[in-house]
Each structure stands twice: as C-alpha cells, then as structure tokens.
Amino acid sequence: MRRFSIFISLITFLLSRTYSFAQSDNNQTLPPASATEDWSVKPPLVTPASYGSPPSDAIVLYGGKGDLDKWKHINGEPVKWNASQNELTIVPKTTDIETRQKFGSIQLHLEWKTPNPKEDKSNNRGNSGVFLMGLYELQIYESYQYETRIYYNGQAGSIYKQQIPLVNASLKPQTWQTFDIVFNAPVFREDKTLKTPGFLTVFHNNVLILNHSEIKGPMVYQGYPKYEYHESKLPLRLQEHNSRVSFRNIWVREL
Template structure:
C-alpha cells in the first residue's frame, strides 16, 4: 500500500502541473498511512512490544519435537534451553512468514575438544528449511569448511565476517528474513532473502537463499505456503539458547 501511494504521488508530480508543482512542498508529502506504534525494549536485546516471545527462560510451551510434534524434550536450566544429546530437533508450534528474529546462543566449553563435526554444532532453521549455522567458529580454531561455519547459510554462502565469541559466552543473532513467494504453478516468483547480524556485526547482507538446505547436492525450492516454523538443531553438542523472540513483518 505504501509503495502504491508513493507511486501515485510521483505520477502526480510528473503528469499534473509539471514544474509548477515543484514550487510547493506539499507535492511530495504523503500523510497516510502512519506507521504502527512499537514500544522498544528498555534493555539491549530485549523484545519490543509487538514481539512474540518464543523463549524467556521459563519453559518450552512455544516448542515441540520436530519429528513427532511431541512435547519438547530439551533441558531448561538457569534461564537457558539446552540441546541435550539425543533429544532431537525442536520447532515452534507457530508458523511465520517474513520476520525479524532474535536468538542468543552459547557453545559449550568442550567445543574445541569435540572438534569437527560436533564442536558447538547446531543451527537456526528459518521456516524449518533454511539454516543459519551455529558452530564453534571462535578465532577460526576448529577447522570446518568456510560455508559451514557459524553465520553461514549452510553450504550456500560464507559469512562476510567472523564475530563469534569464546565457548561459554553468549552470542546473538539478529536475523531479518523475507519469505519466498510462489506462482500458482509452483515455480518461484521471488526467492527468500536473509540479512544477519552476529553480535552486532553485519555478516550476511540481503543474501538470496538458493533453496532448502542440502548436506549433499544442490539446493532447490519446492512449493509451500511461504510460512513455516523456527527450528533449532540438536547435533551432538549441548548448545544453549536464551532470549528468543520474533516479530512477524
């Protein structure tokens, strides 16, 4: 709607009055619609007023097991949810389209000892399909291919920077995701895009996601509704998560 209003205003400039219209500021003023009011958080990383709280340390009511939709089995301790080995992936009960997502995570202190492939290995899956990798990539000390380290869209792109903190310290992902759109015949009209900040550092800038993540093979898109859950991976390493919230756009 806002884009259409701006286009109409520009059309009025070009078609009505020509140079005469440029002599008054009202020609380029658009008064409606006004943006909705959102109250920002009072603390860094806190949830704004329109956010959906996915985890605040008090329980796993927003989550379920991905495999069978059973109640979430991860451990909740000291305000964090922990990917206990063997418990499997979690996903949100609610599905989202385009969104802003805030996630805080910490890799375990034994990440270096575990090494590849389990050294702090986890991931945030957008729509349950597109993985923003979590790994102990601090100081590039645990060897892993660059498009599989922390901050990558797994096996699709190398992050522009490595701003990972030490094991045991809390990292933040701020993820801005634009959902894909499909035509009636199932083909892609517009692909998904993602922008990611790690600990306040821009590491992915409007990257065009190539399709569903593949460990082996080439990613591709398959038609779906354009909405999906947030999923957190359990991959043999007890990665911890806290303060997870989302704003659907």
C-alpha cells in the first residue's frame, strides 16, 4: 500500500510539471505596434561614471571632419550631416549613414548627444539608433528621468522592441553620453540556418545595462523579429530619425 501511494505521488508530481506550447499561426496578420510595447519592468535610475579614451588598436570611424570619407548615406551618396571639428550632427530627412568598411563581431565605442527637447515633437525625443551590421538596433533616445514617454524596450540602451536595459543610466539632454558595446554577431550554418543568435553587452555612461543579452533578430517596428541569413560582415549604420542627434569619438575593435 505504501509503494502504491509513492507511485501515485510521483505521477501527480510529473503531471504538475507538464505544460503545453501554443502553436503560432504563420498566416496571421501582424499585430498592432502596441502589442510589442513592454511596460512590465521600469529600469531604476543610477548615477553614471565618466568615460575613457580609445585603445591603441582601435579603428577610428569618426574623430573629426577628415573621417567623413569612412561613411556614406545608405543610397551611396557622400555624408550630408553637419561636421564641425570632432562632432557630427544629423541633418533631418537626409537618411541614415553607414560605414564603408564591413564588420562582424566588434567592440564599439561612441559618444552621442540628444538636442534640446523643444526641437522634437511628440515622442520623437532625440530619436536615433546604432544598427550593428545594419540590422540589429541599439536605441538612442532622450530618456533622462522620464515617466511615461516611451515603452521601456524603446528607451535609450534597449535592443529596440526586444530587450529592456537593466537600468536607466541616461544623462540630461544636450549632454554627451557614451555607449561601450560588445557585439557578438549571429552565426549561420552552411545550409544558411541559424546556428547561434547575436548577443549584446552594453555599458551606458560606464554602467552595465545589457549583459550578454540575446538579439532575437533584425529590428522590426511592427510584428516579431526573425533571423534571415546574411553575410558574416556588414556595415555599421547610424539612424536618421528626424532628430538632430550628435556623435563623436566613434571607434571599433574587431573581435
């Protein structure tokens, strides 16, 4: 009788540990954009530290006006953004820019500054982004001590619409800020199927905000990301989103 009771208890435990998976419908229409807005966990505010200088083996992508020839607009035209000594500022409605050199896994450092909030309308507050391999977006946004301006996986330092940063380390508008990024590029098999997804580790103003966070696929605004095969090296891209965000001291180390 005791053995029978133990057997019944074991079966009950195993049944309690089972669960079912919902089958996705590949033919379903795209959900509204709000379906992928994540408000579940508000990152706490922290006080950031200062930043350092480039290492000796860095590839400097932008350190002054002379480096504009390392970039081009995505349509192939020369860069039309405003360059003054060591600062590069977006000119709205000129399109994104990308590097002429292609990269895979990298360590990336860049400094950025959002404009006066009075310049931008609605929720487009210092809106830009860093696209690793031109596909995977780390968001730039004016996120200083906000409350309800934008969903948390769309604030500064998020993997856009995918991963919320661990904390909000943003400084005030019109203040130079830093991203220090370790990007592990996705790996594809010979048959072009995904072997390993991409990962991002990011320090925002010297504060860890993404810790080897998985990238779920290329950035999409509406719907859900999905990997598709691409080359092992692609250009780095900076987004023009109709806001005069500025950049300086951009360098990479290939990994």
